[in-house]
Amino acid sequence: MTDVSTTALSQGLGRDITDLVRAMILDGTLKPGQVLLPRDLQAQFGVSTIPVREALRTLASEGFVVSSPRRRTRVAGVSMTELGEVYTLRRSIEPPLMRQSAASRTELHIRLAVAAFDDMDRHVGSDVNKFLAAHREFHRALLEPALGPLTERILRQLWLTSDRYVRLGVASTRVDERARDDHLTLLDSYSSGDAILAEQTARAHLQLVEQSVTGALGDLLN
Incomplete structure (x- = not known):
């Protein structure tokens, strides 16, 4: 050889x-x-x-x-500082991209996002690892129309890191039960083409997830 x-x-x-x-x-x-x-x-x-x-x-x-x-x-260890930094970065990147994406999405983009949501929904309340993998793909699908290769690499790292915190601190049923309706709201705002609403919904979603994970981890990160 x-x-x-x-x-x-x-x-x-x-x-x-x-x-x-x-x-x-x-x-x-x-x-x-x-x-x-x-x-x-x-x-x-x-x-x-x-x-x-x-x-x-x-x-x-x-x-x-x-x-x-x-x-x-x-x-590597985990810390409240890193968790906060991850979601600060995600809020600075994803909502503005969601606004651009909703404004430029096509019917094909909508169908792909719906398919990604359905795949995620199949894993609700079951395998948390499969759910989180499908969850990452769903978020990527929502941003696809505005997503460049460098931004995708950065977001992939942020998604993986945030998933680590979710997996460490939150039981799968708690994550999934609350996540389904919230992600459906994200999908609806994206599909509607209302760019401002889509941005607001994405920002609110990230805030909710950060609060949920922070509360669930509690003393582990203090």
Whole structure:
């Protein structure tokens, strides 16, 4: 195998390990502060050192793990400060985009958003991980007409981080039962084409979610 082929294979494995470890952090299998030893990850996933190191570097750049040359790699902690920062950033980005998106959406965009809502709705009250994945896709669908590639990358990171807090602190039934009607309101405002209403609805939605998650986490983040 050539050096180029070996590098490509390692990069592919690195992406796979990144996705697996990230999912374990998001669903709480790996706890905040837990030490991640490369040799343990190599044994668990049956891979060599290179893809594990690549995965840990990627996760560190995303803020899901922390490491330094003289300390072990650990799962990043959680804090009220980070939670507040995530939702401050989301409120600064998503409502204005929602306004642009609602003003320029087409019938195809509406159908795609409805399909994304239906997919999310299928997981209400059941698998929280599938619900959150569908939830991210629903929010992306609402912003699709105005979403650029850089903004999407930024939002993806914010969505993943906020999902971590939701998954850590809120039971799936509590999240889902309140979320359905709120997301239906988002979909209706988007579909109506009323750009101002869509922006206001998006802002109110994010405020409600932040309040719910903050209240549910309580003493864990204090």
